Amino acid sequence: MKTVDAPATGTDSIPAAGLRETALRLPVRSGKVRLRWLAAAVVVLCAAVLASVCIGSQPSSLAQAWHAVVTPSGTNMDVTILQLRWPRTLTGIAAGICLGVAGTLSQGHTRNAVADPGLLGINQGAALAIVAVTAIAGQVLPLTQAVLAFGGALLASVFVFLIGTAARHGSTPITLVLAGAAVTALCTGLVTGIVLLNEAALDTLRFWQVGSIAGRNDILRAIWPFLLAGLVLAAMNIPALNALALGEDTARSLGISVLWARCAGIGAITLLAGSAVTMAGPIAFAGLLVPHIARAMVGADYRWLLPASAVTGAALLLLADTAGRVIARPGELSVGVVLAVIGAPFFVFLARRRKLVTV
Amino acid sequence: MSAPSTGGRLRADALTLGYDGPDIVRELSLTVPDAAITAVIGPNGCGKSTLLRGLGRLLAPRSGAVTLDGEPLAKLSTRHVATQLSVLPQTPAAPSGLTVADLVSRGRHPRQKWYQQFSVSDEAVVLDALAATDSLGLADKPLEDLSGGQRQRAWISMTLAQETDILLLDEPTTYLDLAHQVEVLELVRRLNRDRGRTVVMVLHDISLAARYSDHMVAMKDGRIVAQGTPAEVVTPELLLEIFGLAAQVVQEPTAGRPHVIPLGAAV
Numbered sequence A: 001m002k003t004v005d006a007p008a009t010g011t012d013s014i015p016a017a018g019l020r021e022t023a024l025r026l027p028v029r030s031g032k033v034r035l036r037w038l039a040a041a042v043v044v045l046c047a048a049v050l051a052s053v054c055i056g057s058q059p060s061s062l063a064q065a066w067h068a069v070v071t072p073s074g075t076n077m078d079v080t081i082l083q084l085r086w087p088r089t090l091t092g093i094a095a096g097i098c099l100g101v102a103g104t105l106s107q108g109h110t111r112n113a114v115a116d117p118g119l120l121g122i123n124q125g126a127a128l129a130i131v132a133v134t135a136i137a138g139q140v141l142p143l144t145q146a147v148l149a150f151g152g153a154l155l156a157s158v159f160v161f162l163i164g165t166a167a168r169h170g171s172t173p174i175t176l177v178l179a180g181a182a183v184t185a186l187c188t189g190l191v192t193g194i195v196l197l198n199e200a201a202l203d204t205l206r207f208w209q210v211g212s213i214a215g216r217n218d219i220l221r222a223i224w225p226f227l228l229a230g231l232v233l234a235a236m237n238i239p240a241l242n243a244l245a246l247g248e249d250t251a252r253s254l255g256i257s258v259l260w261a262r263c264a265g266i267g268a269i270t271l272l273a274g275s276a277v278t279m280a281g282p283i284a285f286a287g288l289l290v291p292h293i294a295r296a297m298v299g300a301d302y303r304w305l306l307p308a309s310a311v312t313g314a315a316l317l318l319l320a321d322t323a324g325r326v327i328a329r330p331g332e333l334s335v336g337v338v339l340a341v342i343g344a345p346f347f348v349f350l351a352r353r354r355k356l357v358t359v
Numbered sequence B: 001m002s003a004p005s006t007g008g009r010l011r012a013d014a015l016t017l018g019y020d021g022p023d024i025v026r027e028l029s030l031t032v033p034d035a036a037i038t039a040v041i042g043p044n045g046c047g048k049s050t051l052l053r054g055l056g057r058l059l060a061p062r063s064g065a066v067t068l069d070g071e072p073l074a075k076l077s078t079r080h081v082a083t084q085l086s087v088l089p090q091t092p093a094a095p096s097g098l099t100v101a102d103l104v105s106r107g108r109h110p111r112q113k114w115y116q117q118f119s120v121s122d123e124a125v126v127l128d129a130l131a132a133t134d135s136l137g138l139a140d141k142p143l144e145d146l147s148g149g150q151r152q153r154a155w156i157s158m159t160l161a162q163e164t165d166i167l168l169l170d171e172p173t174t175y176l177d178l179a180h181q182v183e184v185l186e187l188v189r190r191l192n193r194d195r196g197r198t199v200v201m202v203l204h205d206i207s208l209a210a211r212y213s214d215h216m217v218a219m220k221d222g223r224i225v226a227q228g229t230p231a232e233v234v235t236p237e238l239l240l241e242i243f244g245l246a247a248q249v250v251q252e253p254t255a256g257r258p259h260v261i262p263l264g265a266a267v
Helices: A007-013 A016-022 A029-054 A062-070 A076-110 A122-137 A142-165 A173-197 A199-209 A217-236 A238-244 A248-253 A258-280 A286-298 A302-327 A335-352 B048-055 B078-084 B100-106 B114-118 B123-132 B148-161 B178-195 B206-212 B236-243
Strands: B010-018 B023-032 B037-041 B063-068 B085-088 B166-170 B198-202 B215-220 B223-228 B245-251 B258-265
Touching (some): A029 A062, A029 A286, A062 A076, A076 A217, A076 A238, A122 A142, A122 A173, A122 A199, A122 A258, A142 A173, A142 A199, A142 A258, A217 A238, A238 A248, A238 A258, A238 A302, A248 A258, A286 A302, A286 A335, B010 B048, B023 B048, B023 B063, B023 B223, B037 B048, B037 B178, B037 B206, B048 B085, B048 B166, B048 B198, B078 B085, B085 B148, B100 B123, B100 B148, B123 B148, B123 B178, B148 B178, B178 B198, B206 B258, B215 B236, B223 B236, B236 B245
Parallel strands (some): B037 B198, B037 B215, B166 B198
Antiparallel strands (some): B010 B023, B245 B258
16 A cells, blocks of 8 residues: 555554554553653752762762761761752752753744743843842842842743734744844843943842852742742643644644643743742753753653653753862852853754754 | 535634735635535635635634534634534644654543543544554654655544544645545545545645535635535536636546546636
């Protein structure tokens, strides 16, 4: 009947009735492969957690780390691990999950393989809020700075969404990307203008702009409800994302309300990427890289892709952060710098591939 | 089966459709015969695909209405409509690496609660939808590895998994060679004859449309010019009127359906 296929699987020509007896179930092979990859990612994440807790200017053994977390006795090492490395690791996990999931949502909703959460203007919105308030009120406390960052991120993405949906045919991937680019450009311009005039704002920006997960534990403690809400929203968005991946017309034909799906998706991206930028500053490339890694592992199905993105994101961020501590010993390179160094070649690799992956 | 019944579940009533500019479909009324294959033909830009999008509520009417069982589509819930009619767009998109089984499973969406997306309870339906298009052997292949005809069969399987009585197909044979066109149309006919599906399809090839449909609708400038059985619709006069084509119409020898022999563009 059809001869286009490789001879290995010529089952196509077997009458359906005959095949039913031998193949009663859908192929589960892909499911097993996905599960294996997801398990592997979890193992890598666990290893990354251990490395993050143990490696530093003052290396510790696994036993010491265990001792410090379970039965702390106030030794120097206990204090280092409990008050510095453990919180830093937790923040890394949280920010990694946020960036990974937000990145996958961004690429899914724009159907654009080079999209990242920054395209909603979130990072520049946060920067603008911090810089503007610093210019007016002087240096602010870290927690105030976090509130400003979150507020700015929220405001920017709401703007992008409003502009994007005001298009005559409602929001499409293109109008969203354009609105995001416009708001980002506007915020960048304003930030540049302010820091040129105000030295205090420039100093604040210089430190904030390099993404880092060191010493941000109190922020995680304040922001976790938003983070959780973002994850719930993202999980609820899964069926719609799978349908939207087949095009808006097909999604509508499958009973998806495209507008609501977009609202939920953008809400989730805002909460997650907003939380990440609040905790760790603008970390470039994580939101871009992670979806590609996760997709290569578990494929295009968002039921697998979102969990895989969360795990991969957390692992990537911790590994990059730990690497930064090893490379620049006895000092350290912040995670944002390390990721940018890894991320730029990856972008080149993406561009050099013959066929860009379709999201 | 071949004689379309008058009572149709899906109707267009003085339907006007358009995008930004002028109206594309103008005050068009149509009753889609139940359990029959309806083919919509007409020149490029006559509004065939737009009409199909309107019937499938992918496009909201400017005025008039599309009704399903007497209720305007706009008043029904999106999900409910999705259990009654499915639309296959002209060139549907799919992400890289998506397997045929994955694609077909997505057709179950309108009938699933959120948590059911992780269950296998719908597997029987998915298998059945694959079997109906002879695609079981393709189940674990990525879509991009398939030939055009196989890919179209996979997409039709997805709409079958949706288990709707009404199927709207927008040029299901585009980009396919003749053998694959016939393969897809034979499949459409089987779905209608064996499973009683109502099919509306937009086709470019008039002879194939005449061969595989029970009811034909000829459109020009957003209006219906003629409708009826293929023998009633496909005439030299009509071809001249809507396509500006001088043609002879003969009876093809297998089923006695009208067959178009083009003679040249009439000036």
